[in-house]
Amino acid sequence: MPVVDVHTHMYPPAYMDLLRSRDTVPYVKSFPDHPSAGDRLIILPAEDTASTSRGRPIGKEYYDVKEKLAFMDTHDIDVSVISLANPWLDWLPPDSAAETARRVNDDVERMCAEHEGRLYAFGTLPLSASVEHVVEEIERLTTLPHMRGIVMGTSGLGSGLDDPALDPIYAALEKEKQLIFLHPHYGLPNAVYGERASDYGHVLPLALGFPLETTIAVTRMLLSGVWDRFPELNVLVAHSGGTLPFLAGRIESCIAHDAHLKKEGKITNRRSVWDILRKNVYLDAVIYADVGLKAAIDASGADRLMFGTDHPFFPPLDENAVEWESVTLNSKAVKSALGGNKEAADAIMGGNAARILRLPS
């Protein structure tokens, strides 16, 4: 049974060129006068300080396909389904977005084709362009042999995934059987972390902001009836669903007890969050512990979970480490959550991805 990593990011050269040409978030900056600073990647407004340690170090692991393959070999990963890291192409000027998206997606397709059988990809949509251009790119992506869906953030066209203006995009994705890999980026407003947040490094926005953002986004999709209108639309939700498996019961109860929704006739004629979790949602297994992973399995089923690493993020702090702890935490959680059920564990480690993403076996 192959091991497949469905949550693993790469910046193709076409995207690196874009980042290096910029000086506002997102961008990559070099410091010729301070070579020890190395190149830095700044993708969150909160990281955008004036120092040479702004953002995070960015090396070849972000853009050199040899590094990805070496990482895969170290961790016994047979296939990676790569996606652009956040913030994708959300920030592109509208008039050039469609053309840039084609260039970036073609560059990703090239990388996959050059390493046949090892790399597949989720494409990226030019969401700042017109809806027509977005739909065109969805249709074009189906002609690229290594594309297996698209990666998308929670902003949509700018006002969230419950925006009815997204309907033509959802319709096209549903029609083309293209899965959305839904990934956070925007987090929560810094005020929620309080005045001492910087004492805690990046822990609060990364550990909590990301999954909470994701949970809100999926719940807004649910409440706006996206899955009532597009019952075959499939979404792979990052980080085991944010916190959706844990909160599904509370969400259902809050809907069932809401006087406004009752008055609007929206309580009875709707699909439940449990139904969505079991028919439309796939979850990656990027949750770093068996407690959360078991809840994800309970909510969506062991046949809907897919192993992931989040590479190249969360590298070991010990420079001599060979294996990445962020990876082994996730692979150990799969074994531990499934107890002795090797078949189910193998499915999560790769079998499910091979089936769901139509990978050659």
Next chain:
Amino acid sequence: MPVVDVHTHMYPPAYMDLLRSRDTVPYVKSFPDHPSAGDRLIILPAEDTASTSRGRPIGKEYYDVKEKLAFMDTHDIDVSVISLANPWLDWLPPDSAAETARRVNDDVERMCAEHEGRLYAFGTLPLSASVEHVVEEIERLTTLPHMRGIVMGTSGLGSGLDDPALDPIYAALEKEKQLIFLHPHYGLPNAVYGERASDYGHVLPLALGFPLETTIAVTRMLLSGVWDRFPELNVLVAHSGGTLPFLAGRIESCIAHDAHLKKEGKITNRRSVWDILRKNVYLDAVIYADVGLKAAIDASGADRLMFGTDHPFFPPLDENAVEWESVTLNSKAVKSALGGNKEAADAIMGGNAARILRLPS
């Protein structure tokens, strides 16, 4: 084995008088010219509209102890450990806060004493007063025979529970072996729910805002070292910990991979979130589904979970309903999560609370 409800709110008469005397959040408003509107309770700024349907209806179930006892009898609840509902006394003018807190706590103690054996309570602290006054009230509460800890929101003295100015309060609570019942109120900024949030009634702030607020608050306590300084401080976290059991692995991984924390020497010499969950945190079982409840049990242990109802919130929308679905969802989740283990289920339904809160058996 008794059934004990540890998450159940009451406004004693002394608190109702306060709410009725106000016209800014929190307050209770009557509409003499529109008697059909009934009395309305407005506790969230987002609910504070100009209409006669602002906030939520408030009836005797909020303040009449007979209603609480009838609710308990209907649902076979032997003992309720009542607490003031949010926003407690956070908003009191500083100069009168200490005296008001004494009056409110004495009124709660009187209600409990008048129904010996059925009612115990968490007291409320005058957090807007000086720290000395707060500590005095903690010490005074230990002399009231039905008090079993204190209820607290996530604001603390105004800037969160990771505020070092809270240390004398934590020290007093630890010394007096008084548990904190940590409960959300402030939610998240409305912007995170997007421009269509009001279409969804109160679902997003109630279903997500509350547990996400709680998770951030507990994680800030953890990161600021509260439990390193006060290793015996116990916290009963509302709504099964917000989302803490599900996200504990991600929080631990983000800490272990944080370059800033490593530089500060804060990664190795610290207690893990798992350690806190198993030694300092208790969780209520207010999560409305077995998926979440199992994760809570996996994280903290079946001996640390305690049944709750959140009464009088989430009443049935069907006026003819006798049993409250919000209650039966939680009691069924306990049975389902524990499978056939009746002993563990009985412990969660009341045995744990009897032991942890020193209730007469």
